[in-house]
Every structure is written in C-alpha cells, then in structure tokens.
Amino acid sequence: MPAVRRAVRLRGPGGRPRVARGRRACPRRAGRRRRHRDRRARADDPQGVPHHQLLPARSHAARAALRLRTQRRRAVTPLSTSCDVVPPQRNRFAPRRTAFVRYVTMTDDSQRPPDIPEQMRVRREKRDRLLANGVEPYPVEVPRTHTLAEVRAAHPDLPTDTATGDIVGVTGRVMFLRNTGKLCFATLREGDTELQAMISLNGVGDEALAAWKSDVDLGDHVYVHGEVITSKRGELSVMADSWQITSKAMRPLPVMHKELAEETRIRQRYIDLIVRPKANEVVRTRAGVMRALRDSFHQRGYIEVETPMLQTLHGGAAARPFVTESNAFDMQLFLRIAPELYLKRCVVGGLEKVFEINRNFRNEGSDSSHSPEFAMLEFYEAYATYDSMAALTRELVQEAAKTVFGSHVVTLSDGSDYDLSGEWTTLTMYGSLSEALGEEVTPETPAEALHGYAKQRELDVDPKLTHGKLVEELWEHLVGDHLYAPTFVRDFPIETSPLTRQHRSDPNVAEKWDLYVRGFELATGYSELVDPVVERERLTEQARLGAEGDVEAMQLDEDFLRALEYGMPPSGGVGMGIDRLLMALTGLGIRETILFPLVRPE
RNA sequence: GCGCCGAUAGCUCAAUUGGCAGAGCAGCUGGCUCUUAACCAGCGGGUUCGGGGUUCGAGUCCCUGUCGGCGCACCA
Numbered sequence: 001m002p003a004v005r006r007a008v009r010l011r012g013p014g015g016r017p018r019v020a021r022g023r024r025a026c027p028r029r030a031g032r033r034r035r036h037r038d039r040r041a042r043a044d045d046p047q048g049v050p051h052h053q054l055l056p057a058r059s060h061a062a063r064a065a066l067r068l069r070t071q072r073r074r075a076v077t078p079l080s081t082s083c084d085v086v087p088p089q090r091n092r093f094a095p096r097r098t099a100f101v102r103y104v105t106m107t108d109d110s111q112r113p114p115d116i117p118e119q120m121r122v123r124r125e126k127r128d129r130l131l132a133n134g135v136e137p138y139p140v141e142v143p144r145t146h147t148l149a150e151v152r153a154a155h156p157d158l159p160t161d162t163a164t165g166d167i168v169g170v171t172g173r174v175m176f177l178r179n180t181g182k183l184c185f186a187t188l189r190e191g192d193t194e195l196q197a198m199i200s201l202n203g204v205g206d207e208a209l210a211a212w213k214s215d216v217d218l219g220d221h222v223y224v225h226g227e228v229i230t231s232k233r234g235e236l237s238v239m240a241d242s243w244q245i246t247s248k249a250m251r252p253l254p255v256m257h258k259e260l261a262e263e264t265r266i267r268q269r270y271i272d273l274i275v276r277p278k279a280n281e282v283v284r285t286r287a288g289v290m291r292a293l294r295d296s297f298h299q300r301g302y303i304e305v306e307t308p309m310l311q312t313l314h315g316g317a318a319a320r321p322f323v324t325e326s327n328a329f330d331m332q333l334f335l336r337i338a339p340e341l342y343l344k345r346c347v348v349g350g351l352e353k354v355f356e357i358n359r360n361f362r363n364e365g366s367d368s369s370h371s372p373e374f375a376m377l378e379f380y381e382a383y384a385t386y387d388s389m390a391a392l393t394r395e396l397v398q399e400a401a402k403t404v405f406g407s408h409v410v411t412l413s414d415g416s417d418y419d420l421s422g423e424w425t426t427l428t429m430y431g432s433l434s435e436a437l438g439e440e441v442t443p444e445t446p447a448e449a450l451h452g453y454a455k456q457r458e459l460d461v462d463p464k465l466t467h468g469k470l471v472e473e474l475w476e477h478l479v480g481d482h483l484y485a486p487t488f489v490r491d492f493p494i495e496t497s498p499l500t501r502q503h504r505s506d507p508n509v510a511e512k513w514d515l516y517v518r519g520f521e522l523a524t525g526y527s528e529l530v531d532p533v534v535e536r537e538r539l540t541e542q543a544r545l546g547a548e549g550d551v552e553a554m555q556l557d558e559d560f561l562r563a564l565e566y567g568m569p570p571s572g573g574v575g576m577g578i579d580r581l582l583m584a585l586t587g588l589g590i591r592e593t594i595l596f597p598l599v600r601p602e
Numbered sequence: 603g604c605g606c607c608g609a610u611a612g613c614u615c616a617a618u619u620g621g622c623a624g625a626g627c628a629g630c631u632g633g634c635u636c637u638u639a640a641c642c643a644g645c646g647g648g649u650u651c652g653g654g655g656u657u658c659g660a661g662u663c664c665c666u667g668u669c670g671g672c673g674c675a676c677c678a
Contacts, residue, residue, distance in 0.1 A: 119612050183635035232636045255627045257639050258614040364677050
C-alpha cells in the first residue's frame, strides 16, 4: 500500500521525469487530472482497480524519478564530487573541500537549465535570446553621464509637461514597469534615488520599443539615453532616444508592497536592500554613526589602532571564546572576545589616547540584543577616570545622534521619541538597590541576608551565588529592568570586576559604571587597574578558575602583565557595543543593525 | 538545553470537520502614447520543508528530522 501512494506522488508535481526524458509537451493539467482520477478510482472502489494494473506505469515513473533524484543528490554530495576535483595529495594548508564542491555544483547547475522555476527559465531564455541576437546582456560599460540623483538635483521644480533640452545617459534598476501600447514607463532606482524612464514609439522606434517590452523584466539594470522632461502627470523623467540592458536579472524581484519575511530579510540582505528603502537607510545610519564616532575621537586627539583579532590567549572579558587553529604555527588560536589587553599595552607604550572599533566574537547564545559576532568600540585615556570617561561617553553618543539625526532627541522605529540630551541620571549600584529593596545593602551585607531578600521578592537565584553576583542579580531585577532613560550605574562589587581598580574611598567596590539605555547595557567604563602586582593576583585567580573548568575565565597573559610591570599611567577605559548603539539610536533589534548576522546555513 | 508556535506558487498569504490546493502581486499571450502597486481580457505556474505512519482519502491527524520565531534557562 505505501508503494502505491509513493509512486503516485513522485510522478506528478514538477514534471521532472517527463522533462528529463525529453517529453516537454505533456501538460501538467493532464498529470493532475490523471492523478485525481486514480485517487477517485481507488476511493470509490478500492478493489475496483487491481494494483497490478496501476503499478507498472507508476512504478516506471517512480523509478525514473528516483533515479533522477539520486543523480542530482550525488551531484552535490561532497564526497562523490570532490574526488574528481581534489588532488589526491592535498597539503595540509589547502582549502577545505567545500570550496571545490561549490565550484562543481555551480558548473552542474548551468548544465541543466530546465530544472528551475518558470520565471527563472523565462529570464534565462531572454538572456540567451539577447546573446543569440548579438546583444550583450552584461556590457562592460555604458556611457552614463549623470546619476539619477544628479538629474533630480538639476531639475528640482520642473513644471508639468516640460522639455528641458538636457540630454543625459542614466542607469538604474527597473523597480516598476507600466507598459501601454506605444509608450512605456519604468521606475529606475539607483542607490536611494528613483527616476522615471519613458520609452516611446516616437523616441526609440518600432524595434527598440518591442525589444523593451519583450526583454526587460522587473529587477533588470538598464541604461537609458534621452532628454530630461516631465510627463503630463508631472513626473520627472528621461524620454529615451535609446536604451540598453546593463545587467539582466535571472531571478524575479519579491513584491514591492509586501514586507519580506524576517528570515528572508536577514538571510538575503541584498534583496532586503533592493526592496525595502528602510534597510538601505539603516546601513547609511550605521555608516554615519561610525563616521561621527571617529570624528569625535579625532577632534579629541585620539589615535585609532587595530589590535589582534586572532589571539593566542583569550582575555579582557568574561566570555567563552571561539577556538580555531593555525596550520603554519601548529597551534590553537582564539578569536578575540575583547581588545582590552592590547589597548592597555598601547597605553603602556605611550599611546595615551587610543580607540579601536572592530569585531569581537563570543561563543554564546544569540537573542534580540546578543550576536556571536558584534562590533565593539573600546577607548582608553591616560589620566582619565571613570568620571571623565562617563562624560566623554555621553558626548560621543550625543554627537553621533546630532550628526546622523540632527538632534539629541531621536525618533525610534516604533515612532516614539527618545531623549538623549543634557546630563544623564547617575545612580550607585548599592544606593539604588537599597532604595528599591527598602533595606540598606552595602558591600558588607552578608550573602545570607541577600539570599533572604531574593526569597522575599520570589526571585529564583542559585543558592551558591556569592555577595557580588547576588548584588548584581538583585539589582538587575529590581532596578536595571526598569531603567528606560539613559542612566549610569556606578560602583560595582569588586569581586565581579577583575580588571578594575578599587574605589578610592571604598575598597570594597570597584570604580566601574554601566550605561543603561532603554533597558539594555550599552557601555561600561572603568578607572583601570594598573597595579601590576594586584593585576597578577587577579589574573592568577582567573587562571585558577579556568583550570577548575570555568569556561569563561581569562587565561594568564604573562606578556600583558609584563607590560603593566613597565608601568601604565592611571587611565580610564570604556567599552561600547556599536550594534547596541545603533539599537539605542534607532529602536531596532540587533539583527537589523548588523548587515549580515550569523545564520545557520539553509 | 527545555517549552510553545511556525514552514503551502518567484514574493506575501488563504484553504471550514481529514474530502477536487486558492488569492493578490510577479510571469506568459493579446490590447492600450501619460502611467505611478497602471489598466482590460485570457493562460500557465505546486516535491504543501525532508522522512515515516494512520486512513478509502492527509496541506490538515500521529511519530521523527531540518530550519526559523517567541518564552524560559545559560550568558553580559
């Protein structure tokens, strides 16, 4: 019984076996009707049609289908293809197999054009037809004289139905097509500018008009040469005297007036960028923020450096690293979790104001505010403290907002305003926690008392937590989660801040702040620990935790300690998530601020 | 890692109790010299995510795998 159904299902949809055997003419409808008839026959009278009468035809089709599927699968299976291509004696530094496989499958794909969706087939045929007629669908260059933006800028207020006499050559992607009998309209897009092109019988003649209608699809890139005019409806346009395809698209564009599914937006950002102007705008906003940050630093005499992303030891933060290996050095390497230890070496070396903007990698879960690969700004300044660094951090954010949006009050994606202007609220961790709790909490408060408060509030905390982690846990639930306006939280338990110096007036807290914006942590700043003896004790303790299996503990970086032993000036340091800064300024999720976030392969 | 939800045409989505898989846009054919998501007429297009099962019959029910979303946990 299973065999019958399987055979029926394999034969019909897609029609691949028929195509593969060269019988293209067989209409799909017939296949469908026959399938339904078969189903009905069996439905009405299960015994009426003996299996042996149905099976031969079906099983033949089924075998063909299976054969084809097997072949196709084999064509993309790494093992079977790679053995044809990969040299038998590959050296250990050669690229891995996948590179070869991709090459093979691409070649393979081009060899079987029928096995693609209808709309792609149609476009492929148009391309082939162009080539056959001696028309290059992908010309090397075209004589573009103006960008669409330049045309728009030159004629900002042209009255309706006006001819300018300006002859231009413009290019763009065809976003909309409106073809009437002897006059065709197309909306071209180039970057973030759109302009209308008009192709008329009078302008280009019979042949070129017909070619436009038969050859141009939505999504194609075209070149249009002609006069700048306005249409009878007032639309600024180029009235073509000639036109040319500059790049023929093989895939249809998604519909312009429906939102793309989120997954498609992220996996195929290039489509998102084509279809959704907002996606384009986010990229420009991000670029603007980056430039504003760099400008702010340069105005203050900071030097931009780039420190290693491949590190032999991981450190500078508490996080699990990605591990990789160097063939040449025959050793394990880590993708960095933070640039901190190298930037401090810079300060030791006399680069007294340094910043770096680059990627960090943390081998942890991802959600709406965490990404395994994220951009980080860190900056260090000799003779600065966590106070002056807080002020600088606020200025950086405000200057970025001002540069990109022209105001310290930004409009978020949900339409609400977010005020970043003026001074920002400052709390102390213990003070704000005490207030929220209604009980005095100090660095001396025993862990048992804190566990008692947690229980009172029905917070489920790990009973093994010590004072420092408990305070942070309680604070987060009772205070942090309710912060919306930009807020600095200062003076953390010393236990959880191994690279921070103790507070000048209270040795039990660290000179550290976190900056919270719209409820998430945007940045963190410190008066840096520069005492090499204390630093060695702290890092030795981290190494001990690591040896005991704490996967986040830092390794003992002997060279970093050696650098400190040469003397690092008292310094302030700050780390800020760039993706999160974009989130703060726009209200978007982290996956929208990152152009190509990590996703599982399809 | 656990729980819940989802995957249907190129895209965005429907499909009643398990009973002939549809719509809009996109595509193809024809028409239209001022359209703006053009319009009018007609026609194609489906491995309902993969595998297995129940049933006369599965997009729909059951098991399983893959991918995704949300929540929790872990994690700053």
